[in-house]
Amino acid sequence: MSVQPNAVPFTLAWRFWVVVLLVGVGAGLAGGLLTLLLHLVQDLAFGYHDTSFQAGVDAAPWWRRLLVPTLAGLVAGLGWWWLRGPVSRRLGPMRGVSGAVWTPDARMGLRRTVLDGLLQIVVVAMGASLGREGAPREIAAALGSRLGELTGLTDDQRRLLVACGAGAGLAAVYDVPFGGALFTLEVLLGSLALPVAIPAAVTATLGAVVAWSIVGDAAVYAVPPFPTTGAAVVFAVLAAPVCGLAAVGFVRLVTWSRGPRPTGWRLPVATTVVFAAIGALATGLPELLGNGKGPTQIVLDGDGPVLVLAALVLLKPLATVASLRAGASGGLFTPTLATGALLGALLGHGWVLLWPGSPVGAFALIGAAAFVAAALQAPLAAVVLVLELTRVGTGLLVPVTLAAVLGVLVARLVEPRSTTTAGLLEPPTPPSGRKPSLE
Helix, strand or coil, X not given: CCCCCCCCCHHHCHHHHHHXXXXXXXXXXXXXXXXXXXXXXHHHHHCCCCCCHHHHHHHCCHHHHHHHHHHHHHHHHHHHHHHHCHHHHHHCCCCCHHHHHCCCCCCCCHHHHHHHHHHHHHHHHCCCCCECCHHHHHHHHHHHHHHHHHCCCCHHHHHHHHHHHHHHHHHHHHCCHHHHHHHHHHHHHCCCCHHHHHHHHHHHHHHHHHHXXXXXXXXXXXXXXXXXXXXXXXXXXXXXHHHHHHHHHHHHHHHHHCCCCCCCCHHHHHHHHHHHHHHHHHCCXXXXXXXXXXXXXXXXXXXXXXXXXXXXXXXXXXXXXXXXXXXXXXXCHHHHHHHHHHHHHHHHHHHHHXXXXXXXXXXXXXXXXXXHXXXXXXXXXXXXXHHHHHCCCCCCHHHHHHHHHHXXXXXXXXXXXXXXXXXXXXXXXXXXXXXXXXX
């Protein structure tokens, strides 16, 4: 959907801009508080303190790697059975961000979305192979929908607020204000027009700044500066098509995961069995647990045996889609980034034998950019998100941008859908038959 420019000066739509500010602040609070909850549950679940999740899982005994995910599956199944059953009958069905953006009234139930988000965070903290960004994105988007409804804004304005809230939630949880804004524009709205760019930028920036006061301002991944080399540029050209095609496979798996899912008593059974299987694999491959931040940091550091990387690049996306198909909910961004980084590092290990000159971590970053861009169908957002998450500077800007663009071009030749639109119906035509506007 492309949201059209506003014909009314911004200063006249004062109610809209008040809600824009409130959504940005709400997104920052949601992102910061949910991050604290995530860390608390992780510490309790795996018994570690003052270290990273990956280090804590690595140090945990094998039985804990099996038991915690199994319990997470039971909690997930019972929780979503309750939300999709008794709660849904009382508060109405759940609607995600993409569905709300494509729906004329853009309504998302705030109370139900908050409950769903809390459950997502708890399950991810206990080792689910899903992204933690899903919860703050959806809560902030639902806040935008609700505030827009309370203040009597138009349907088109509410749709914009839903998208801005989602981008601001992403910005808050990962400290990526520019990437969050571009996610709103390129992925959710499909427009870079000024009337949508300004509210997207305002909400994403506010979300990131407010979250700083709760969780601080630090890069998600610690990465040394990587210079651009001939080896990196040529690698980007050759690896991007491979990553693009791999992303197509991932998008199709995500489409499958959004098909018919277990209901009733089958839901907790399915999630418990799937999460227990992931936990069993994690007894020997602890990097499989969690949203993927751990293995991404490993390959950006240039570490990890090749056989382990090969196993993870196959098992990580399979664990994610199996969790979704079993009935769980969660974000896809971090697992997507992790899969791309693992694939880039795996290809990079072979490339350094042919053309030394760049560390494996640089190739992992290039692979991540190509894979994320192809999976989201959003090259600009992918480049900015990768650079903001790592704060690597502009040293790899040329190969990262080249890989993102080529990855999208190759993917679109085969698959027009993205992980955002996979499994969704075509957006309905507005009731008036006219194009959406912000008037």
